Amino acid sequence: MGGHGGGAARTGTRDLSGVALIVDDSAVNRMLLVRHLASLGIDAREAVDGKSALESLRGQSADLAVVLLDVVMPEMDGYEVLAAIKSDEALRHLPVIMISGIDELDSVARCIELGAVDFLPKPFNPVILGARVRASLADKRLRDLEAESAAAQARLLATIERQKEELSRFLSPQVAALVSSPEGEQLLAGHRREATAVFCDLRGFTSFSDSAEPEEVLGLLREYHKQMGELIVDHGGTLEHFAGDGMMVFFNDPVPQPDHVARAVRMAVAMRDRFATLAARWAKLGYELGFGVGIATGFATLGRIGFEGRYDYGMVGAAVIVAARLSAKAEANQILLNPRAHAAVEELVEVEDVGALELKGFARPIPTVNVRGLVASAESVPA
Amino acid sequence: MSDELPILDVSGLAELRASVGDDENFVRDLVGTFLAEEPNNLELVAAAAARGDAEAVIRPAHTLKSSAAAIGAARLSSICRQLEFAGREGRSGDLAALTEEARAAWAATVEALRAQGLAT
Numbered sequence: 001m002g003g004h005g006g007g008a009a010r011t012g013t014r015d016l017s018g019v020a021l022i023v024d025d026s027a028v029n030r031m032l033l034v035r036h037l038a039s040l041g042i043d044a045r046e047a048v049d050g051k052s053a054l055e056s057l058r059g060q061s062a063d064l065a066v067v068l069l070d071v072v073m074p075e076m077d078g079y080e081v082l083a084a085i086k087s088d089e090a091l092r093h094l095p096v097i098m099i100s101g102i103d104e105l106d107s108v109a110r111c112i113e114l115g116a117v118d119f120l121p122k123p124f125n126p127v128i129l130g131a132r133v134r135a136s137l138a139d140k141r142l143r144d145l146e147a148e149s150a151a152a153q154a155r156l157l158a159t160i161e162r163q164k165e166e167l168s169r170f171l172s173p174q175v176a177a178l179v180s181s182p183e184g185e186q187l188l189a190g191h192r193r194e195a196t197a198v199f200c201d202l203r204g205f206t207s208f209s210d211s212a213e214p215e216e217v218l219g220l221l222r223e224y225h226k227q228m229g230e231l232i233v234d235h236g237g238t239l240e241h242f243a244g245d246g247m248m249v250f251f252n253d254p255v256p257q258p259d260h261v262a263r264a265v266r267m268a269v270a271m272r273d274r275f276a277t278l279a280a281r282w283a284k285l286g287y288e289l290g291f292g293v294g295i296a297t298g299f300a301t302l303g304r305i306g307f308e309g310r311y312d313y314g315m316v317g318a319a320v321i322v323a324a325r326l327s328a329k330a331e332a333n334q335i336l337l338n339p340r341a342h343a344a345v346e347e348l349v350e351v352e353d354v355g356a357l358e359l360k361g362f363a364r365p366i367p368t369v370n371v372r373g374l375v376a377s378a379e380s381v382p383a
Numbered sequence: 384m385s386d387e388l389p390i391l392d393v394s395g396l397a398e399l400r401a402s403v404g405d406d407e408n409f410v411r412d413l414v415g416t417f418l419a420e421e422p423n424n425l426e427l428v429a430a431a432a433a434r435g436d437a438e439a440v441i442r443p444a445h446t447l448k449s450s451a452a453a454i455g456a457a458r459l460s461s462i463c464r465q466l467e468f469a470g471r472e473g474r475s476g477d478l479a480a481l482t483e484e485a486r487a488a489w490a491a492t493v494e495a496l497r498a499q500g501l502a503t
Contacts, residue, residue, distance in 0.1 A: 025442075027420040028450040031413055035403055072445040101449060103464065123395070123453060126402050 018065025018140045020044045020133060023053040023081065024099055025073045029122070033068060033099075036126045042133060050076025054084055057091055066136035067096045068120065071107050078111065086115040093143060095136040174238050175313040178254045187254050188313070190303030195253050196264040196295060196341060197320045198237070199327035200228075200271060201246035203290030209244075212287070220282065221245065227274050235267035240314050248324075250315045253302045261297050261344035268293045268335045269374055290332020296322035297341040325359040326368065335371040342369050348378045388458045390488065391495045395455035414501040417454050418493065421447055425489055428466060432478035440470035440478060447485075451492070459488040 022033045022044050030046050037044045047053035050073050057064070067085065071078035078098065085091045098119040100108045108119045118132050164180045178184045202208075202224070209217045225242060232239050236257060237249040249267070252260035275291040282289055300317030319338070326336040334354075342351065350372045356365035403409050424443035431439035448463035462485045469477040496502035 026446050026450040026453070028413060028417050028453045031416050032403075032453055035409060039404070072442055074442055101452070103467075122449060123398065124402070 017063075018042070018137045019063045021047060021053065021056060021064055021067045023047045023050065023067060023073070023078075024070040025049055026070070029070070029099070029124075032124055033129070036124060036129050037133065039126065040130045040133065042137070049073045050078065050081040053081050057085065057094075058088075061091060061094070064094060065140035066133055067094055068099055068133075069096050069111075069116070070099045071104055071111065079107075079114065082111055082114050082116060095139055097132055097136065173233065174236070174255050178313070187302075188304040190301055192299055192301050193253055193256075194260075194297065195300050195302060195315055195317075195319065196251045196260045196297040197300070197315055197323035198249045198251070198264050198268060198293060198295050199246065199323045200249075200268070200291065200293040201244075201327060203292055203332045204288050205245040208287055208289060220287070224275075224278060227278060228271055231267055231270050231274060235263045235270070237263065237267055238313070240312065246327075248320075250300075250302075250320075253315070254313070261295075261341050262348055264295050264297075264341070265335070265337070265345050265349060265371060266374070268295060269371065272333060272335060292327055292330030292332060293335040294323045294326025294328070294330055295335065295341050296320075296326060296338040297344060298322070298338070321361060322359065322366065325361075326357070329357055329359070329368075330370075336368050337371060339367050348374060350375055388461050390456070390458050390491045391499065392455045392457035395452075395457060396499075399453070399455060411501055414454055414496055417450055417456075418496075418502060421450050422489075424450075425485065428463075428485065429482050431470075432466075432475075432482040435475040435478065437470045437473045437475040437478065441467055444470060454496075456488075456492045459485065459492050462488050 020033075020037055020042055022030050022037075023046075024030050024033070025048055027048075030048075034044045034046065045056060047056050052075075053067070053069070054076070057067070069078050069081060076084075082096055082098075085094060085096060092115075095117040096111075096115065098108050098111045098116045099122065100119045101122045108116075112119070117136070120129055120132060160180055164176055178187055208220075212220075221244070224245070225247075228247060229239070232247075232249050235251075236255070237251055238253060238255075240248040240250060249264075251257055251264045257263055271293070272291055279289055279291070296319040298317060298319030300315045300319050302315050303313070304311045305314035305316065306312050319340075322338050326338065330336045336354065336357075337345075337351070342349075351369035352372055354368050354370050356367045358365050399413075400407070400410055424447040427443035428440055428447065431437075431443070444463045444466035448460050448467060451457075451460035451463060462481060466478065466481045466485060469475075469481060493502060
């Protein structure tokens with residue numbers, strides 16, 4: 001029976017939640033307002049004067065969406081209640097609608113100046129009441145959404161920070177920072193820049209790893225990676241990859257480094273010194289290992305390289321290949337530089353000419369020098 | 384002046400009824416609340432008037448004015464409005480006569496509400 005009658009009454013406020021606080025010393029007015037609000041689907045609490053209104057507000061305000069406030073009341077009048085609400089950090093966001101008779105329009109104007117959002121004329125018109133209260137409920141919903149979104153953002157930021165920390169264990173710190181930075185996407189997409197590539201690996205490692213126990217091989221590599229890794233970080237290098245005993249590090253990207261060649265050379269020299277200590281210890285265990293480095297400077301493309309699921313931040317260009325070939329050519333304890341790298345650090349290093357090297361894939365031989373060491377005046381200057 | 388206003392404003396009462404979906408039981412409850420709560424305000428007005436305390440008249444006269452208007456008690460509401468304004472303007476000399484008018488209007492209002500079947 002009457003199947004289509006029930007639904008029509010339930011319109012409007014189903015998606016808006018929140019409670020109204022009615023503050024009026026007239027029991028008749030409170031009763032009418034409670035009734036009108038109930039027909040709009042809105043629950044109400046009542047206060048008979050300003051003092052009990054504030055007690056109610058301070059006791060429980062989380063679900064409150066709006067305050068309907070009379071002006072003339074015993075104990076504490078509407079002005080005082082309004083001023084108290086607006087000066088309370090926890091309550092000031094609450095919309096206050098003044099309940100007003102026709103005689104009180106002057107005081108209503110004053111209340112609106114004090115921060116009331118609107119007024120509700122007497123006698124109450126349910127349609128106007130509904131419109132004004134709904135607007136406040138919509139405001140509350142927006143406010144709640146904003147608060148939720150701020151909380152979600154804080155959680156997101158915390159997650160990003162945690163991921164950044166986690167990433168920095170796997171990526172070089174510069175790349176980890178880049179991934180999380182606003183301009184990261186642009187840099188990851190690829191760009192061209194002059195950069196310095198450093199390849200290094202161990203001489204004699206292949207035969208060592210064939211003859212030694214796997215545990216020994218891994219233990220030695222771990223120590224080698226740890227020591228070299230520290231030096232990479234100290235000099236601001238971007239580690240592209242480890243591969244067994246080989247490492248590729250580049251400089252001047254993603255963070256620009258005006259002294260990128262000097263950093264690369266200083267790092268290589270420091271690595272060679274550090275390696276000497278390691279090698280002396282390994283020699284006592286019967287392992288004969290040497291350390292060789294190739295360094296080349298040139299223009300290259302840098303950015304994200306790889307495929308969905310596994311990307312590296314990498315450097316692509318002739319300089320990378322030259323550095324790899326020089327590293328392969330280097331004898332134990334040699335640090336070989338291409339001409340462009342050498343030109344950038346002439347003042348800094350003592351070198352010996354090793355002649356023009358034929359490198360696979362390059363038509364013409366490449367004049368190459370070996371770094372014997374840093375010039376005395378350069379040794380103490382930090383990289 | 385207030386004599387010109389009806390004790391019960393028929394159109395006001397009709398609006399009230401319409402605003403609550405002609406729920407006669409609710410209107411009766413509302414009138415019951417009025418009759419239970421407002422004599423207190425009338426007595427506060429009378430006591431303040433007897434003391435010549437204009438300031439103390441304002442609040443109870445205001446509340447009674449408002450409640451009376453809500454149930455369509457037009458004359459009582461109007462007299463209470465005059466009391467409220469006399470109070471605000473400090474005209475304590477006017478209070479006694481207005482209070483008498485208010486008492487008479489109160490009795491007439493109760494009578495009219497009974498006649499309407501809204502009070503017992």
